[in-house]
Amino acid sequence: MIKQNKVYILFGLALLLSVVLMSCAQPPVVEGPEQDEIEIAEQVTISFWHTMSEPEMVQLDKVVAIFEADHPNIKVETLNVPYDEFRRKLITSMAGGTAPDLIRSDIIWVSEFAYMGALAKLDQLMPDFESYKEAVFPGPLSTTFYNGHYYGLPLNTNTRVLVYNKQMFADAGIDAPPATMEEFLSVCEKIKTLGDDKYCFADGGTYAWAVNPWIWSFGGDITDEDITVASGYLNGSKTKVAYEFLKDIVDKGYMHPGILGGGVDAWGGFGNNEIAMLFEGPWFTPFFSGTLDVDYGYALTPAGPGGSISVVGGEDIVMFEQSQHKNEAAEFIRFMLSEETQITMAEGGLIPVIKSAIDTDFIANHEYFGYFLEQLETAKARTPHPNWIKMEDIYNLAGAEYLIGEKSFEEAFDAAAEEIDALLILPE
């Protein structure tokens, strides 16, 4: 009996020990060489998190292999995180002190992370920052600037251009993609004659990525240029015309109702000849290469009174202040911004951000980058502000309230602009 008890005690102790050990376990740390060894370069691992698509990751694996061959002492661990989860995963990791060394961040998050104090100031950290600053396009570079410092470098850029379903256009007797808003309406009118379940255009909701091209093309805006006030801009007369245009095409059934809620399988609808036009980024063609059985073409977004103004997207490479290997991480940044790497990544559909890469034959002769590069000349960036996420939610909601018909434009947007005005002022 007593003997049996002893077994139990031992077993219990073993269990206890394992729990204690588990809670004490540290993430594996790569140890440096022993003090008395010859001074060889310390073996370090840097982590790089991103949200790349399948074709982009194929290219990333290639460039990482090249980098590791050139830098035998640095190992790069890449992690692909779904876009919707990325920001939350980063926030949890920052709070827990387990943030990666580097990330490829959506351009709209950089000012928020910088404001939180999470990012390293690259302009202080990299002695040669100035040369990189000169090498990249100023537009994408501006998304890394916050409160007097550069917190990153652009990695790739993009925007939305019009893609149109040539089959549906032919069926409806339309011979060219619409260049203006008037032409857009007449195209939609003809598309609608194809059937009640055929839609001229579709988008997933009233968030900034979807509505900003319309707002800007009609000459409206979200805030003033200095990002100090939204009243008079978000609820201004030009923005109003843009939303009236959207409401008109929703009410007439030109726009797929998914924009009002529930979203839309835009790519599926486009592939099944149910949706005639979309605004798409440069990932569209690589993603569908070989799978989309539909003939389509690219064009600039239709021009309104404000011109053909699309929305700038893209990613910046930023380093976390928590990083233990800042020098090695900076080395990887330099590598990612080299012309060679930029071209290799471009083969996966990513538009380069360094000026010299744009002049190469690969980019100049590219089958569809030309549309994006032309669109980028006038495209605008979403408001770079630490409170951006909240701001976007506010006018996303106002847009839905107006398009659904719940509120008048003034009711919805006067209140939204006032709320955003308050968010633009940051506490000291």
Place this chain on the structure above:
Amino acid sequence: MKINQKKQQALVAYLFILPGLLLYIIFLIYPILKALQISFYEWNIMLGSQNIFVGMANYERALSDPIVGVALKNTTLYTIVTVPGQMVIALFIALLLNKITKGKIFFRTIYYIPVVTSWVVVSLLFRYLFQSPKGIINFIIVNVLGVVQKPIPWLQEASTAFFPILSLGIWKGIGWTMVIFLAALETISPDLYEVAEIDGANGWQKLTGITLPLIRPTLVFTSVMLMIGGFNVFISVFLITQGGPLQRTEVILSYMYRQAFNYLDFGYGAALSFILTIIIAVLSFLQIRFLRKPEEIV
């Protein structure tokens, strides 16, 4: 010697409890207390940054936040509809299964399958089922049954967007409730029914006179558990409607999640979750207090 052995046995027992207890303290008690602390602060997520004590401000803000009102209403609606919905249907199925002898395990398994499926998978599935204009539900009601002329814009209108969430909640919970009911039904002695039959009782009388009173503790137990689950509705809302359209399908937890993880307002998020905790605690207490007979309360 005897005392020694007793002590030793107690020690063994404690050692066995200890690992679980440690995990419980580390992963449950500590986070709960930490969240309580956070709810009184304007909390900054970054390591080593300043957190400002704001007292009850986060709770006061919740009381005057109109979306909290909407979320509370929706959470309550979800509970009021899905708890009786699950219980009535589950009881019906359990009564049927209790009668049959052949294929009982087969049917029990079939009805239990939704319970073990992932919330994420079935939420996305329901979102596709209720797509408009071309989801399967719309196809069935318009083209097959012809009960409505035009497809219903389920997820685009505030009045209908909650329906997929409610139906998912009921469908997914029936199996669990049914299994509990079935176990309770099997404890009722068949003699009671025989006696009732001799006395000329019909089916309804047997149900209300014998079955329901005898499984009453089980009914109370499931209603409390389902109520707690109902108030904690989150994944289905988050994945099917994201609280939209127009934040009309927001529930407490989806709104809490938005505040904490989208806006990084962890103080407010923590306060919202504690408000929910208080509501659940009070309701559970009332349910147990008033639905159980005094002798059943331990």
